[in-house]
Amino acid sequence: MTVLTAAPSALDTGDTAWLLTSAALVLLMAPGLALFYGGMVRAKSVLNMMMMTFGSLAVVLVLWTLVGYSLAFGNDVGGGLLGNPLQHLGLGDLMAPSSNGSSHVPVLLYAVFQGLFAVITGALVSGAIADRARFGAWMVFVAVWTVVVYAPVAHWVFDAGSPGHPGGWLVHQVGLIDFAGGTVVEVASGASALALALVLGRRIGFGKDPMRPHNLTLVMVGAGLLWFGWFGFNAGSALAADQDAVIVFTTTLVAGAAGTLGWLAVERFRDGHATSLGAASGMVAGLVAITPSCASLSPLGAIVLGAAAGVVCAFAVGLKHRLGYDDSLDVVGVHMVGGIVGTLGIGLLATAGAPTGVNGLLYGGGPGQLGRQAVGVVTVMVYAFVVSGILGLAVDKVMGFRVHRDDEVGGIDLAVHAETAYDLHALVTGRTVPHGTLRSLTHSGENR
Amino acid sequence: MKLVTAVIKPHMFQEVREALDALGINGMTVSEASGHGRQRGHTEVYRGAEYEVDLVPKLRLEVLADDREAADVVRVIADSARTGRIGDGKVWVMPVESVLRVRTGELDDAAI
Numbered sequence: 001m002t003v004l005t006a007a008p009s010a011l012d013t014g015d016t017a018w019l020l021t022s023a024a025l026v027l028l029m030a031p032g033l034a035l036f037y038g039g040m041v042r043a044k045s046v047l048n049m050m051m052m053t054f055g056s057l058a059v060v061l062v063l064w065t066l067v068g069y070s071l072a073f074g075n076d077v078g079g080g081l082l083g084n085p086l087q088h089l090g091l092g093d094l095m096a097p098s099s100n101g102s103s104h105v106p107v108l109l110y111a112v113f114q115g116l117f118a119v120i121t122g123a124l125v126s127g128a129i130a131d132r133a134r135f136g137a138w139m140v141f142v143a144v145w146t147v148v149v150y151a152p153v154a155h156w157v158f159d160a161g162s163p164g165h166p167g168g169w170l171v172h173q174v175g176l177i178d179f180a181g182g183t184v185v186e187v188a189s190g191a192s193a194l195a196l197a198l199v200l201g202r203r204i205g206f207g208k209d210p211m212r213p214h215n216l217t218l219v220m221v222g223a224g225l226l227w228f229g230w231f232g233f234n235a236g237s238a239l240a241a242d243q244d245a246v247i248v249f250t251t252t253l254v255a256g257a258a259g260t261l262g263w264l265a266v267e268r269f270r271d272g273h274a275t276s277l278g279a280a281s282g283m284v285a286g287l288v289a290i291t292p293s294c295a296s297l298s299p300l301g302a303i304v305l306g307a308a309a310g311v312v313c314a315f316a317v318g319l320k321h322r323l324g325y326d327d328s329l330d331v332v333g334v335h336m337v338g339g340i341v342g343t344l345g346i347g348l349l350a351t352a353g354a355p356t357g358v359n360g361l362l363y364g365g366g367p368g369q370l371g372r373q374a375v376g377v378v379t380v381m382v383y384a385f386v387v388s389g390i391l392g393l394a395v396d397k398v399m400g401f402r403v404h405r406d407d408e409v410g411g412i413d414l415a416v417h418a419e420t421a422y423d424l425h426a427l428v429t430g431r432t433v434p435h436g437t438l439r440s441l442t443h444s445g446e447n448r
Numbered sequence: 449m450k451l452v453t454a455v456i457k458p459h460m461f462q463e464v465r466e467a468l469d470a471l472g473i474n475g476m477t478v479s480e481a482s483g484h485g486r487q488r489g490h491t492e493v494y495r496g497a498e499y500e501v502d503l504v505p506k507l508r509l510e511v512l513a514d515d516r517e518a519a520d521v522v523r524v525i526a527d528s529a530r531t532g533r534i535g536d537g538k539v540w541v542m543p544v545e546s547v548l549r550v551r552t553g554e555l556d557d558a559a560i
Contacts, residue, residue: 210499210500210501212492212494212499213494267493267496270496271496271498273493275493275494277494277495281495314495314496315496317495317496318495318496318497321497333495
């Protein structure tokens with residue numbers, strides 16, 4: 001992540017325009033994720049899956065505005081562990097131009113851009129608990145999680161500090177390179193997902209009943225939107241419309257392509273078929289891996305890393321069947337494992353010719369950076385897993401995290417939201433028999 | 449009178465119907481069904497996890513025939529529904545006690 005510095009500079013409208021666009025692109029990842037995840041669950045729970053993403057969008061943005069941004073990017077209050085929670089409370093202080101006269105882009109824009117990162121990260125976690133989480137419990141979880149897991153980790157990794165103010169300990173003291181969130185977004189969401197999958201337990205019928213995706217068309221559309229939005233995620237993190245952003249754009253592009261090929265190659269040789277779900281998954285795996293490393297690799301390095309992530313993640317998604325935990329939509333196998341591949345990959349494949357200017361082990365840089373990357377991965381993984389586990393258990397204890405058995409079997413959409421995603425009755429029968437009876441109208445003025 | 453019931457591959461229906469028309473069979477009842485025979489269904493793979501889909505879509509075809517026609521109906525269905533590949537289906541014949549045409553009240557052979 002490029003850092004906003006306190007060095008005096010005039011507002012750059014070109015950079016601001018690109019960051020506004022990037023923020024909108026990252027926002028598009030939320031409905032993209034909703035489609036990607038929604039298509040992968042069974043027809044009876046697609047709405048609940050999508051609602052967990054849309055719910056995250058709503059509650060995380062509010063929490064981020066209130067206190068999240070301050071905790072992540074406020075001046076450090078000790079040891080590089082946390083930002084001052086009161087500094088930008090409600091973001092009101094960022095409205096006046098005088099408060100950001102030191103930056104080439106408005107700090108308020110940077111704050112909401114970062115808030116959208118928090119949204120996606122929180123929503124990613126929900127993929128692990130598809131089909132069985134109560135919506136209200138999820139909303140409470142993701143709200144608190146944003147404050148106690150995401151914001152501190154974002155401070156450690158993304159806040160490089162400013163003159164007179166030390167930043168987060170991983171970026172400032174350890175020297176971790178994580179341009180757009182391999183640890184903050186991918187490893188943190190994956191480790192949290194694993195913790196939550198263990199807290200909630202397996203879906204009824206896991207390992208026995210077929211739980212195949214109900215609509216792969218939605219999955220493909222969602223994956224496409226994610227890739228599109230990912231350019232805002234990565235190239236937007238350059239915070240400028242410059243050569244660095246172009247390099248990041250390029251590495252993001254080719255890593256997604258290489259990830260697709262890597263996953264499909266595994267499927268073709270292992271299972272005999274290259275599948276559409278594999279193409280979408282491999283693309284996401286490549287993009288996950290390039291997220292931390294997009295400013296550290298050459299385009300060729302990005303191809304190698306993306307393909308490696310596609311291959312490794314294709315094998316990693318089988319872990320849940322072997323180890324017996326039910327991470328429904330493979331958040332661990334794709335995001336945590338892909339995030340680890342990408343973050344550690346910097347230590348191997350980074351080239352000094354890229355914007356971050358560091359050589360990895362294979363480019364003669366020695367093992368130092370690889371070690372620094374490993375410290376980042378391990379600490380974020382352990383912290384996110386432990387705190388999310390405790391939080392998940394607390395929510396379960398206080399309000400119950402899992403729906404009733406009957407509701408899980410019958411369909412969580414109907415039980416929790418009083419809706420069903422599809423009414424195909426008319427298609428099949430020509431609606432000769434009414435599917436239901438209109439009992440009453442909510443508003444007396446309707447239907448006149 | 450006999451009831452000839454056939455479970456066939458959905459995409460073979462058009463050929464079966466044309467063959468029955470050629471035989472002079474006027475009426476039939478068709479419904480969607482699902483099931484499997486000895487070979488069961490097929491395998492689908494999602495992210496490396498294999499799912500055995502053992503209830504595959506079929507069409508169930510029912511034809512009422514008099515005793516003389518029944519054997520021809522069975523033969524025609526069997527010939528026209530055959531692809532030679534797994535899952536071509538089955539045809540079976542059951543005795544029918546009585547038949548009534550609702551519109552006219554005709555009974556048995558006259559009602560077929």
